[in-house]
Amino acid sequence: MKAFSIRLAVPALLTAAFLGAQEDAAPAEPDWDEVLAQAVDSPRFAIRRAATGKLARAGAEAIPAILRFEKDRGRNELPLELVDALARSDARSAELMTLLRSWADDREFYWRAQALGGLARRGDAPSDGSRFLTAAEDPSHLMRIEAVHGRLRIAPGFRLPESEQPQIPPTMHNSLADWNLDFARRTLEAEDDPRARLRMALLLYAAGDGSQLGEVFVAADRVDAMWLDDPWGAREAVFAVRELRRLGAEDFSAALSKDLEERIQGRAALAAFVIQAGGVVAEDEQPADSPAWSGGLEIRSCRNGDLYLRWTDDGRLGLGLAPGPADLLRVPTEALRSWRNQRPAEMAGSAVHGRLICDFVRILDPASNEPDGEADEDRVTPGIHRKCAPGATPEPLADWLKTLAPVLEENDVEPLADRLRARLPQFVSTGQGGN
């Protein structure tokens, strides 16, 4: 095996030796600042993961080091692995709960949804009840999922504070569990992101309500769905089947089989399970004659929410990962073509800009040929495929992307223009690449 072993030798051995030494020297108090430095700065994913696991197991003991780190280097330098590990740990110290709440409430913190998930998992903290209600309105689908998670995990005996009483129908006063189930169903009903709908349905099932399991069937049916070059449908379908298995259901992976006969049988078995659990098996609302998408813009933002926009050569727009009839919009063919043809020539080709950690904007638009009335040959606009970290979008690209919102606005697609305007500034270049 090539250079892997050689490459690992120095940093990994030193780091592993450090971590190992920490394990061996049990009686001595570990230097949590040092362990945290490894969790943040090690170039190796697995070493960072091991160090964060150690910090998470330490619980309250390690928190002063985390607070010092935040003060020195900034909260957003904390790695996802650490927040995730602390959120998933069994620790319940007051210090950790305070830290998780502080992270979950920080709109600028990249990993606030993971922190909210940590509060949801603990599920016995009455003071988080209103926090979950607020999160149900968050632009990030991850926060909305954790909102449902949190409400469903709050113990039935919990009573809402006085300020929240108007939100509870009087008939539900003596059954907060019922109210939370209803809240989860209503939140799912209003949700338009298929990833969030699926997870909310599974959370409801975990809480004893299988009425929304039709979402699992839809996810399985979309196993071949693509968003341009991204096979997102397979990712979600596999997740759905795996989660069902984890929750004690049988294995429905046959419903995703590449073998058609096997898939038909697996699909029938899954449909029967969904109906038996109280769900409804419905047809996917996606139009049968799916447009031939030619390009698109993908914004992944844990801060401001994701935006998926695709277009066709004749001016049709599709909003979201799985646009239903209401998500199919139209602008004049010429308006969209004109905008696409203005893409900066120096940005042709594919590249990644900045230090990608989580959030990014990606533009993918292939080369196009157009008849040129004055020339013998077609005019060719080169293709573009760029992915940019927050603050790292090159100026010519950012300037071009900014001109899409006015095109949408001028052609009566204002809500989409507003969503775009709300998300693009995070990615405009500041000269530093970051998340």
Add this chain to the structure above:
Amino acid sequence: MSAAAKILAAALALLPLNSSHGDPEEIDFASLSDFDYVEGMTLPSHVTQHNRKTIKVSGFMAREDGGSGPTEYFMLINDACGCNGTPFLNEVVFCAMPAGEPTEMKPGTVTVTGQFFVGEERDNGVVLSLYRMDVTDIEE
């Protein structure tokens, strides 16, 4: 058949049907990650059967150190955005380019071909990886 030909035929018969130099086997993350990995476990045969084979797998490139610019090492992951949580070790293929041939990071889905290695790679007790690949080709 001459003695030499018999020896050659016997030697050929002993070769595995799909050698590391044959057509690449196509695998996907659904198969690589469809089990709950626990340190020290016996990995399922449907993943170990690919050990040392030439395989082809699609995913997104991510730098292990979060940096930018050309690199000889990268992680191949199933989702472009890590917001859904830290990937498990069976959700990552640690890829190495040929020595001295760094690659630019690609913005979208790539299909990577190369020799695949399966098994826990440890250093002083820390599991560093489960899946590794010596890359011979990257297709956008």
